[in-house]
Amino acid sequence: MTDKTALRAEARARRAAAHGTVDPAPALAQLLAEIDATTGPVSFFWPIRTEIDPRPVMEGLARRRDVCLPVTTGYAPLAFRRWQPGAAMEVDGFGVAIPAVDDPVTPEVLVVPMLAFDDAGHRLGYGAGHYDRTLAKLRPSGPVTAIGLAYEAQWTERLPAEPTDQPLDAIVTEARIRRFGA
Ligand SMILES: Nc1nc2c(c(=O)[nH]1)N(C=O)[C@@H](CNc1ccc(C(=O)N[C@@H](CCC(=O)O)C(=O)O)cc1)CN2
Numbered sequence: 001m002t003d004k005t006a007l008r009a010e011a012r013a014r015r016a017a018a019h020g021t022v023d024p025a026p027a028l029a030q031l032l033a034e035i036d037a038t039t040g041p042v043s044f045f046w047p048i049r050t051e052i053d054p055r056p057v058m059e060g061l062a063r064r065r066d067v068c069l070p071v072t073t074g075y076a077p078l079a080f081r082r083w084q085p086g087a088a089m090e091v092d093g094f095g096v097a098i099p100a101v102d103d104p105v106t107p108e109v110l111v112v113p114m115l116a117f118d119d120a121g122h123r124l125g126y127g128a129g130h131y132d133r134t135l136a137k138l139r140p141s142g143p144v145t146a147i148g149l150a151y152e153a154q155w156t157e158r159l160p161a162e163p164t165d166q167p168l169d170a171i172v173t174e175a176r177i178r179r180f181g182a
């Protein structure tokens with residue numbers, strides 16, 4: 001755990017240094033275009049601090065597809081609310097903006113924020129396990145594609161793996177798209 005705390009601090013600093021210097025959003029748009037026609041709703045995230053801003057991609061996709069944003073309730077799996085351009089927003093207890101209207105959506109593709117990642121597709125988040133629990137809940141009911149979004153500078157040689165870690169299907173950075181599994 002201490003291990004992960006130090007990794008998080010270091011990864012936050014690397015994310016902050018990369019922020020604004022490069023943009024992984026075009027690569028995300030490219031990957032989403034490939035899986036565009038075949039899948040259901042796509043969840044994005046509304047960035048805080050020096051997280052990557054996926055909102056231009058979300059806006060573009062919202063014209064063709066259902067898109068949604070995560071809503072956090074304690075340690076329960078994340079819920080998702082439909083988002084449309086111009087939707088009224090409110091700020092939750094984490095300081096994250098969420099759609100003010102609760103129109104529940106179950107995503108089939110999830111764009112996931114991260115602090116760090118490695119070549120095995122392991123992800124380091126803020127440590128609450130929100131996305132791990134959410135993917136664990138969604139995956140038994142149908143196909144789910146989890147796409148990690150990061151700056152290449154967030155690459156880490158090796159992250160400690162936990163039994164509850166949910167694998168990512170792809171990781172997108174400004175430099176490349178890494179695909180894992182089938
Ligand atoms: N933009 C965004 N929305 C999200 C997440 C996320 O990681 N990013 N979440 C993902 O689970 C859920 C919310 N969980 C959150 C958990 C912790 C913190 C937080 O403030 N963490 C650190 C600071 C993070 C940083 O600046 O690097 C803290 O506790 O200080 C925010 C959201 C759902 N929505």
Ligand SMILES: Nc1ncnc2c1ncn2[C@@H]1O[C@H](COP(=O)(O)OP(=O)(O)OP(=O)(O)O)[C@@H](O)[C@H]1O
Pocket residue numbers: 004123124125126127128129130131132133136162164165
């Ligand atoms: N499916 C699950 N059921 C119960 N607890 C879980 C589950 N998934 C993760 N957890 C717990 O959540 C905690 C945080 O996990 P971890 O450190 O992997 O979070 P993270 O992936 O870095 O953060 P986040 O997903 O919030 O961005 C751990 O204590 C882990 O045991």
